[in-house]
Amino acid sequence: MSDPTTHVPAGPTAAAGGPVSYAIFRVARLHREQAGKLLREVGLYPGQEILMMHLWDTGPQRQADLVRLLDSDAATMTRAVQRLERAGFVRRTPSPTDRRSTIIEATPASAPLRTAVEQIWEQLEQATTGGLDAAGCAATIEALGVVERNLIAVCRGDGRACPSEDSSGEASSSGASPAEASSGGESTS
Template sequence: MDFATADALNQAIRLLSLRHRARAAALLAPLGLHPGQEALLLELDRTGPRIQAQLSDALGCEPPSVTLMVKKLEASGHIRRTPAPTDRRATVVELTDAGRDLAGAVKALWCELADETVAGLDPATAAGLPAVLTAMTANVDSRNRAHGAGHGKGVKRNTLTQ
């Protein structure tokens, strides 16, 4: 890929990321949430109770970030923590009734944000975006590189530098 194309692609991704996060923050603020907390609530809503290490993996966050989110959401009454029955070092996190209600409100906001984000796009293009963006994320996921996985599908490696 030439520099002009690479620059245009990287700038577009960077700006989308920044603006999407800012818009999400604006939508979440009236609910008393900060970006990232909604992902934790939605993960618990999807999966049920989880230990914090599982949440960290699922959210792609460092454990200290999850711990801070959990503490704030527990203080606001949206989640509760209990010791894991099989491992006293682990903590199980689950939604409270208030947390389930908040997750429902977040789902509505998430639909609104998604509609805003894809406004004006052909429906078929919009429907294909999750798969494309997931593949792009996998291509740059440092966790894949740390575990010795190859580069993303379709990425050519320079054999002269290996």
């Protein structure tokens, strides 16, 4: 149920042909803004937490693999990793098997950050889904899954790699676009 005191502005007339797309634009912008506010409290930019989540779950990774996984580019990933390294959350080491590769791993010092990131994502979830019951949350996840699959199909039709697919061709469930995930607060477009 919506709050009648909250006014959602109408989109520009040029967006009249895409009301769902405009709603997604508005929601994504607000979601990223709120995520940024919460993440700044622990010294992260939006997207760096996704990079850390992958490292915490999968262990050390080649930087080139992280670039592909998070649909980033090498320069943006390098900046994000350098910031995290300066903060003491990751360590970069040369690959023992490929001199051209760098291995990125979460440090033990990042363990308290993981707890903070988990709490931030819980807060973000509460802020995002406030007013929705379990059925509303499930319906939202289902609808967003349809939207994601539609966009993946469009990407495939263009012959481009789809940013939210993992290497198996399945849609990712990271909760943020891979481009945002690796940006370290900077646009990758």
